[in-house]
Structure formats: C-alpha cells, structure tokens
Amino acid sequence: MNNFIKGKKLFWLKAIFFAVGGVVLTFFIRKLGVDKILNTIIDLKFYAIPLIINSFIWYLLYTSAWRNYFVNLKHQISFIHMLKIKICGESVNIMTPLNFMAGDPVRAYLLNHPLGHSTKFSSIIVDRLLHITATFSFVLVGILLTFTEEAVPPAVRWVLLAFYSVLLGLIGFVVYELVAGHGIRRIHKLLSFLRLTRRFPQLEDSLGLIGEELKSFAGGRKIYFLYAYIFHLLGRTLGAVEVAIIFHYLTGDTHFLLSVILATLTSVAFFVFSFIPGGIGIVESMYAGFFYYHKLDPALGVSMQLIRRLRALFWLGVGLVLMNLAKKPPSSEDLQRT
Numbered sequence: 001m002n003n004f005i006k007g008k009k010l011f012w013l014k015a016i017f018f019a020v021g022g023v024v025l026t027f028f029i030r031k032l033g034v035d036k037i038l039n040t041i042i043d044l045k046f047y048a049i050p051l052i053i054n055s056f057i058w059y060l061l062y063t064s065a066w067r068n069y070f071v072n073l074k075h076q077i078s079f080i081h082m083l084k085i086k087i088c089g090e091s092v093n094i095m096t097p098l099n100f101m102a103g104d105p106v107r108a109y110l111l112n113h114p115l116g117h118s119t120k121f122s123s124i125i126v127d128r129l130l131h132i133t134a135t136f137s138f139v140l141v142g143i144l145l146t147f148t149e150e151a152v153p154p155a156v157r158w159v160l161l162a163f164y165s166v167l168l169g170l171i172g173f174v175v176y177e178l179v180a181g182h183g184i185r186r187i188h189k190l191l192s193f194l195r196l197t198r199r200f201p202q203l204e205d206s207l208g209l210i211g212e213e214l215k216s217f218a219g220g221r222k223i224y225f226l227y228a229y230i231f232h233l234l235g236r237t238l239g240a241v242e243v244a245i246i247f248h249y250l251t252g253d254t255h256f257l258l259s260v261i262l263a264t265l266t267s268v269a270f271f272v273f274s275f276i277p278g279g280i281g282i283v284e285s286m287y288a289g290f291f292y293y294h295k296l297d298p299a300l301g302v303s304m305q306l307i308r309r310l311r312a313l314f315w316l317g318v319g320l321v322l323m324n325l326a327k328k329p330p331s332s333e334d335l336q337r338t
Helices: 002-032 034-042 045-072 079-095 100-110 117-148 154-179 185-193 201-218 222-251 256-272 282-293 298-325 332-336
Strands: none
Touching: 034 298, 045 079, 045 117, 045 222, 045 298, 079 100, 079 298, 100 117, 117 154, 117 222, 117 256, 222 256, 222 298, 256 282, 282 298
16 A cells, blocks of 8 residues: 555656656757747758667567567567567556666566566566667767867866776676676675665565576576677667657758767756756756757757657557557467567
C-alpha cells in the first residue's frame, strides 16, 4: 500500500514537472517565432524517410542487445517478437511520466515465453545496465570532442578532462565487474558498509537477485556480453546520425562533429533533468542555446528537437498499434524462429 502511494505521488510530481516543461517550451516557441518553427517542421517532407529508417535501425540494434541475454542462456526467442516488444516498451516510456520505470515492466509482461518471472525481469535489468554503460561511453566521446571547440576556456577543458577521467574509471570498473562475473558484489559491500541494506531490506533482496543474474549472464560466453554492449553503443551513435541528418536539412551541412557533441549534451540533459518527463522545454532551450553559441539561428535549434520529438511520436503510434495486436500470444513456431 505504501509503495502504491509513493508511486502515485511520483506520477503526479512528474506530471506537474511535465506541465511546467510544456509552459517553458511554449514560451520559447512564441519568443523565437511560431510561424518560422512550424514552417521548418512542415517543410521536412522527404527528410522524414531517412529519419525513420535511422531510428528503425537503432530499434534493431537495441533489440539485438537485449536478445543476447537469452542467446547467452541458450533460450531461443523470435527476434521479430522481441522487436515488437521493444517498440511497445519505448512507446510506454514516451506516453507516461514514469519513463522506463513503466516501459520496462511492460516489456516483461509482453514477453510471452515459458521463462521464469525472475529471468524476464533480470534480462531487462541487465539490458538497462548495459544501455546506461553504453550511454556513458558515448557521452565520454562527446566530452573529448569538446576539446576541439576553440571557444571553450582552458579552465573548462581541465574540468571536463577531470570529469572524463573519473567517468572513464567508473565505466571501466563496471564493465570489468560484469565481464568477470562479479555482478555487483562491491556495490553491495559499499551499501552494506553504509548500512543502507539494513535500513532497506528490499534493497538487499533486489541486489542479490540482480547480482545472481549478472553472474549468470557473464558466466556464459563473454562475446555475447560484448555484442550487447556494442549494439547499445552503436544505437547511441545513431542518435548523432539523426542530428546530422536534421542539421543537413536545416543548414545544408551535416556538421557531424557538432552533431556528436549535441547528441552527447542531449543524453546528459535527459539524465540531469530526468524528473521532467522527456526533458520537455529544457532540451529545446538547450538546443536553442547551442545553436546561438555556434552562430546559428536558435529557432532552428528548437525546430531540430521538435522534429526529433515528432519522430518519437511516430514510433509511439507504431507501438500503440502493436500493443493492440499483442492480445494473442505468439505461436510456438514464432518463438522458435530465429
């Protein structure tokens, strides 16, 4: 009952932040020019095709990464079935203020396969951890690329270098722990030292479950672990490709270096402002500032992020259709198809 109340409070809190972000977004659109932004989006036309194809490819990559968990454990599950579930899960992420906290359980629910409840959720936990690790790796690349920006003051570069070094060490530690099959043993020890596991008994059980599943995953062929990580990293890289495609539409140049940096900043913004669903209003403001800093029209920056949101809405529609069709469980032949 207490968990239900806490979840309800969290939902409404995020809903309020979402509304505040919407107000900020409306302010920026009106300030920069409604007609200019709308006309830019309407004139997108055929540029929408490569954007959809690019985003479909990253769905393929993320599904491949998730499926590697089951391949490693010698469970054969249809790739098409998992792809549909992945799209549905991401649709729920977009629809609800709770983001992946709502979308990931939907993935487990739709995974019609004779697997244990624990295995289904553990596959998603491992997949989420690898996704976060790959995201941090991608962010680190973007941080390094900021050193090519001549306008960045030397003091800021040193701060970024220190930040890069610390994060690189943390990511290296996490990857080593997972690949070596140690799970989250040292994290568990740290939490125990801080007496958090004694204060929150549920945390102790959850850590134990996650640790065992990570050991199981890493205990198989390490190549599957590496494949999953690479697929997630490539998926994050396609985010920069999407920005480059929109850059080409808006300015006639891909600005690929700027695209990688901007995609990196987007990942950081979504992480820092995770309490605002979709970072609505905040991310658009950041894009406007980024364009202004690089002597480009800020209105084009807002248009770029709105175009990315329209792409997300397209896949939201696809996900809703797939969830409506997911009433009938897949056949045994479909489950065995690879």
